[in-house]
Amino acid sequence: MKAVVLAAGKGERLMPLTENRPKHLLPIGGKPLLEWILEGLVGAGVDEALLVTHYMEEQIKEYFGDGKRLGLELSYVRQEEMRGTADAFRMAEDFAGGEEFLGVYGDLFLPPEGFEALIRARRKGETTMCVVPVDDPSRMGVVALEGDRVTAIVEKPAPGEEPSDLANAGMYIFQPGIFRLIDETGLSSRNEYEITDSLRALIDSGATLRAVTLPRGSWLDVGLPWNLLEANEKALSSMETSIEGDVEDGVHVQGPVRIAEGARVRSGVYIEGPVCIGPGSDIGPNCYLRPSTCIGADVRVGNACEVKNSIIMDGTRVPHLSYVGDSVIGERCNLGAGTITANIRFDKKNVKVDIKGERIDSGRRKLGVFIGDDVQIGINVNLLPGVKVGAGAWIAPGLTVHDDVESGVFLRTGTY
Structure with missing residues (x-):
């Protein structure tokens, strides 16, 4: 299976630690955050990955090279303008080559079992995403389910108005049709093209969006300085x-x-x-x-x-x-x-x-x-x-x- 990893962001909330390096190269347990993700993908059977890069991308390319050291074939594409996650995944259309692919945000820390669970749970022709229970879902994209089927994705709901305690974990199995939905996705209130808007369009079309629930505490969004310590x-x-x-x-x-x-x-x-x-x-x-x-x-x-x-x-x-x-x-x-x-x-x-x-x-x-x-x-x-x-x-x-x-x-x- 192929994977697409989003690694373009600057990590402004992690300043001053990201003044001289992309957040994906910040050290965790003795190696860069992004290396943990790539090793997890290899362990789950991924043999080819595309990194979508932008901020200080040369450092990422110099560190990971062609990926052979990690046991996978690694290539790169530059997101010229930082226009959101949907636009970043759009960069991968040629790489996907009309096949399903795994997509993941590059600033997550999670065990390899998360990728394995996602790949095992996928069904032919269906889009699948990972969700995870969190203590405060109001600061995240929150997912509503009926069984294992996603019925809604609500971005940063007001406290007390969350449809569940399940946050979008930023890991997906996409079908080739996602690129048509991305092309039809408009700008969000944050003036970005967001993949969650594309997924809402998928739900509205009547197609099935499945969810795989990761164990509480197994997943971490490394977006704030103290998340590095966690x-x-x-x-x-x-x-x-x-x-x-x-x-x-x-x-x-x-x-x-x-x-x-x-x-x-x-x-x-x-x-x-x-x-x-x-x-x-x-x-x-x-x-x-x-x-x-x-x-x-x-x-x-x-x-x-x-x-x-x-x-x-x-x-x-x-x-x-x-x-x-x-x-x-x-x-x-x-x-x-x-x-x-x-x-x-x-x-x-x-x-x-x-x-x-x-x-x-x-x-x-x-x-x-x-x-x-x-x-x-x-x-x-x-x-x-x-x-x-x-x-x-x-x-x-x-x-x-x-x-x-x-x-x-x-x-x-x-x-x-």
């Missing part, structure tokens, strides 16, 4: 121990740990897995790595540091006396001695984060900070919960940072 935790939960690097005497390891070839873990380090440490990284001495931490390649975590439930990307340095908790740190950053990422409010309420001008409740009582690439932080800096620091920013020593720091800013004095 996906990372899920990815690491199934990790098995693999120690290929240099581990000195006096290191304590508890639980599953992956230490890549070329990494060094010095004496006195205490690791509670699941934890992954990338190639060339240098950890310790005398530091504490706590569960659901993923450290990239060539990272330095030095003496008396503690890292908990965090993602630290390639080339970053956390050299002395620092705490990183429930946070995502970009590439090539330097955290001066005594840097603290606070991750809990005094009142113990959920941490809120500014996303595109809107103050959003993360739903998390413990949440740290999100730091873009190439950020330099001076000694004894405190970053309060939910703060974002843009790429290339500098923060002078001794500051307490209350609010987001824009990219390229040199924050010199006072609080911010």
